[in-house]
Amino acid sequence: MTSGQEVHTAVGARLRQVEQRYTASRRRLVDVLAGAGRPLTIPEILSDDARLPQSSAYRNLAVLEQAGVVRRVQVHDEFARYELDEDLTEHHHHLVCVGCGRIADYTVPRPLERALEKAIARVTAATGFDAHSHRLDLVGLCASCR
Amino acid sequence: MTSGQEVHTAVGARLRQVEQRYTASRRRLVDVLAGAGRPLTIPEILSDDARLPQSSAYRNLAVLEQAGVVRRVQVHDEFARYELDEDLTEHHHHLVCVGCGRIADYTVPRPLERALEKAIARVTAATGFDAHSHRLDLVGLCASCR
């Protein structure tokens, strides 16, 4: 896990690469997401920092996504969710609770992760599909919804 | 892979379990999805069979989903997609092309699938999250978009 300061430095660099500024509200969005440790919906983000107007949140999250700073996570939920890019945090997957709709991060054992990557390489060779990344979600019930 | 006739029989049974009829338009939806071999968006489904009005398609897909006949697949796409439930087809995963937005089905080698299940069992034990199913998507570029 990188410190908050490092994250901001890295985010600033990425934004500059796509000729975007690292403004105060964008910084706030990054702060909220960095502090969550799980993908957040827009309503969650807005309630976390009341100074963020809805439309600016949507607009800035789109900019941040384009800059490779945040990632949009789509689930069966009605709301889209956002999280920091894995380069800024760590490679992980999601536990999707069908009871309460919450999403938690988790990481799989290193050996399995390696097996996944090997298998993905085989898929590329066999199908001609060039995989940039993979998503492994577990769908079920979290401890409090069981 | 089950034949078209078997699929209809199984679908009819599931609908009866939730006290729903297997009507002509529901049958058409199942036919379209069975013939696709990949998750389809509503526009794709509608253009495949012009006799399906939009609102009925949405409504019947919701019924079929509730009956466990179809599954809603959410991707970065703007449209939701639907596919037949895995019990009616076969356990598989998705190749998501970021170029054209298309989604293809694929299956991973049996040994990896077993490794996944073992790892999932460990996650359940360690975190208290009770996983009913898993999703493994590969995100990248398909052969024609490379």
Add this chain to the structure above:
DNA sequence: CTCAGTGCAAAGGATTTGCATGCCG
């Protein structure tokens, strides 16, 4: 006859955009 299913048109709701204003560079 009764009631679920259908289809049209209108409503809903998350997300996007137009436009006037403020602020960074």
Add this chain to the structure above:
DNA sequence: CGGCATGCAAATCCTTTGCACTGAG
């Protein structure tokens, strides 16, 4: 100063719903 970022409000667009009609049992 010039142009991007902002914030409000209005528009978009996928999806859902109200309502009158049809058809199966």
